[in-house]
Amino acid sequence: MAENDSFHHVLRGLGPQVEHRGEVIVIGLGRFGSSLGRTLVDMGHEVLGLDLDEQRVAEHSDSLTHVAEVDTTNVKALRQLGVGDATTVVVCIGADVESSVLTTAAVADLEVPNIWAKAMTEPHGRILARVGAHNVVFPEAEMGSRVAHLVTGGLLEYVALDDDFALVEMVAPDAIVGVPLGESNLRADHRVTIVCVKPSESGFTYADRDTVLDPSDIVVVAGHRSDLERFADR
Template sequence: MADSRRTDADAGRGAPRNPTKDQGVLVIGLGRFGSSIAATLDRLGQDVLAVERNPDLVAQWTGRIPLVEADAVNPDALEQLGAREFPVAVVGVGSYLEASVLITGNLVDIGVPQIWAKAISSEHARILQRIGAHHVVLPEADAGSRVAHLVSGKMLDYIEVEDGFTVVKMRPPKETQGFTLAQSKVRERYGVTIIGVKSPGIDFQYATPETRISANDLIIVGGHADLLERFASRP
């Protein structure tokens, strides 16, 4: 499935291929962040093209994902590899602030509809947002916040959706074990909603008032982060 491209603006390998419009994702930078995104998208069958200027990284990933060796700081290189044809671009270059800003600006200039950019600090994030990045990700800060929630209680996974609304996977507090949701009245008492239950050896089930929770279950719970923390702190 993997292939590669070449641009005249920077020495590369292979020949251009036409991305599938409305589906293709352009990933610039094959560090840990960018390579993880590109490899996962490729594994999921998405049309992805990675762009990397470091020959060592290009050699490492050639034959594994579709890629081209090019310097995306050069706007001509982006034009020649067809960057404007992609509806989504990810800028995985974070450690080099100038390159990150220039690449993001190039993508804004050619009108890429959705631009995701990695930032390494809040100041970096503000710059990317001001020049037109639609989504800015701070992987280390986000991971640190997520892990802090996980180590502080029964939570096994934590996803903040928006405006404080969060979904978590956790072990059920003792006061819910052996009772149906109607009996334990979790929503009334804690302001959170048990969305579903995964019992050992049984497929995930959406929760109903008649759903009975056992000690070995995993529960999926949604609600405001503060209320979820209170619920997860129960013994």
């Protein structure tokens, strides 16, 4: 496999499929790490948040299950906190590249089976993958790409599934309003598929051949990027 192809898999988070168990460890409690940790807690997971900054640790003592002030580049310190027993560790250190890489390498030395790491640039991401991260994410770049699709078209939400396939949320285009979806020839004429629909007065539900859309209905559509853009323009 070529290096660029390998990196593409890392970018898209296609590391080994690991069934998570127990506490999630989040290293780095900046904006990204703290938001990730709080969301995991809201989802019902126990979260141990680690950071070298005493103030950050104190700020998140109430929102995360456990927090600790520690030098996360130190393998011995991580082992004492039980990081080696974790299934999933997320390294959320971004701007301090040296600390990010050394921390990821330390976690890898502890043989954690599911290591996620935040990268700021492609070279940063390549290094993280080489020192042991199973999955590398680029939150700033991915957010920028997503927002670009939202501000330049008629989309309400955009989720890339790979380089050329996505799920988008949009108001139902006029071309498919008022007729059953089974008669709209979506796949033949537009090369897209409506996955679900949200009528104006209720929540999301499945879309089927008999579904008739109103002008104010919201639809979630799957397809290739260029096909989705043309469909949204309608």
